[in-house]
Amino acid sequence: MTPTIPSTRRQQIVEAARRLLEEQGPTALSMRNVAAEIGIRAPSLYEHVTDKRALESAIIADALNEQATAQSTFLASYQGDDPLMGMAMNYRDWALAHPHLYRLIYSRDLDRDELAVAEAEQHAARPLRSLTRGDVPASRAIWSFAHGMVSLELADRFPPDTDVDELWRRGMRALGTMLA
Amino acid sequence: MTPTIPSTRRQQIVEAARRLLEEQGPTALSMRNVAAEIGIRAPSLYEHVTDKRALESAIIADALNEQATAQSTFLASYQGDDPLMGMAMNYRDWALAHPHLYRLIYSRDLDRDELAVAEAEQHAARPLRSLTRGDVPASRAIWSFAHGMVSLELADRFPPDTDVDELWRRGMRALGTMLA
DNA sequence: GTCTATATCAAGATAGAC
DNA sequence: GTCTATCTTGATATAGAC
Structure with missing residues (x-):
């Protein structure tokens, strides 16, 4: 697998979240937006990160x-x-x-x-x-x-x-x- | 009027907001809480301050x-x-x-x-x-x-x-x- | 002018079906 | 793992009573 493709779902989430933050600012960093960015629904994120704070910590x-x-x-x-x-x-x-x-x-x-x-x-x-x-x-x-x-x-x-x-x-x- | 009693409604709002922020932190600083603190409803605040950001600026x-x-x-x-x-x-x-x-x-x-x-x-x-x-x-x-x-x-x-x-x-x- | 009542929209998070 | 449905809370705006 190439380095630019995240190996895990969690990594993919963290990278999408960071991209949203950097490109559109802190208000764009919502669980809904992050989920949409990778084509799933917000509640599904909680299978991979504890909560929004843990996502920010990552x-x-x-x-x-x-x-x-x-x-x-x-x-x-x-x-x-x-x-x-x-x-x-x-x-x-x-x-x-x-x-x-x-x-x-x-x-x-x-x-x-x-x-x-x-x-x-x-x-x-x-x-x-x-x-x-x-x-x-x-x-x-x-x-x-x-x-x-x-x-x-x-x-x-x-x-x-x-x-x-x-x-x-x-x-x-x-x-x-x-x-x- | 004594200095401890705010002379205007607006001043009263700003002081209540500050009190909430200092005593309970940033999450307590909501329009609903501020209004409740002085015994009114949140929408009434907008007669005295433009929005939450203006309240924070004050x-x-x-x-x-x-x-x-x-x-x-x-x-x-x-x-x-x-x-x-x-x-x-x-x-x-x-x-x-x-x-x-x-x-x-x-x-x-x-x-x-x-x-x-x-x-x-x-x-x-x-x-x-x-x-x-x-x-x-x-x-x-x-x-x-x-x-x-x-x-x-x-x-x-x-x-x-x-x-x-x-x-x-x-x-x-x-x-x-x-x-x- | 000031208020109550109400409506809209978005957010974080959980329960439970599949 | 992912979904739908739902809960709770927040900011904001408008209508209309007093």
Whole structure:
């Protein structure tokens, strides 16, 4: 079987749900829509996922893993002289490319009791931690800044006169002093 | 009329809605619940507020103004030697004291076309800007960090071993170098 | 102006037939 | 596994009484 064809019904459901979310936003992510997307009725979904929240958790786990892969791939091939700023831009670019997905990820508590979610969380934190050479508090503070920036940008919360690039530059330069 | 008794029906509605949100969370914030809270039926609300979104915007405007007042009051009476860290803790404390309210404020785009909201946004940014002595990008970068920290803490996104206080100390100390 | 009564539509979820 | 039928709850809109 080819990788683009989901091997299980559950996987097919999760992928359809994510597609709806990314292309049409959170209001399109209804059980009815997801079911219609794969040609069945809504109640049938409950044979494969516990409820809507579990479906969202599956999307979140997939997304965190993808983001982690994007970051470690970026880091492995980075050639410039400011990998920290590079990672910040990589984080931002991923979020802006998947705005609805990013908002879902941080819209609620993580279901850490679901193994796939707990693993994905660990996975997602690894690339930045490797960059701070194991300084975990520093990596978490940098993550907080990046998340705040992306979150405010996605919600259009910066006043219209804001030079967002400048905020990233100044913020990341200042935060980089944590590592010296 | 005493200040604790809302002078208009609309004000009464906004206060009831906020009370429901703060005490019982976002799912309790329904038009039916709000109406029941003040002893009327849901459809009657639409004589006073355009729709639910406008009601939320009214709550957000009130909340931003309150937060602004809390910050400027704090700043006016601050005696210590690190006002920036003090402001950060004031920001955090306010958010942790009003978690559902804080999440509502940042859950969606601001309705800047509503005058009260646009004014409240300006109002909320002022205390921190006075602290950075007019360095607007610095104040916005600091705000982003603070928002990221609060947002991750409220959503329980820091791993269980996290010393959140330490993240604030290290992050704010680093960001303070922007002002020197 | 303000309210009650009512209707429409969509959502998440469950029971039980096939 | 999938279906139909159904329950419950929510936002919203209109008609019409007072």
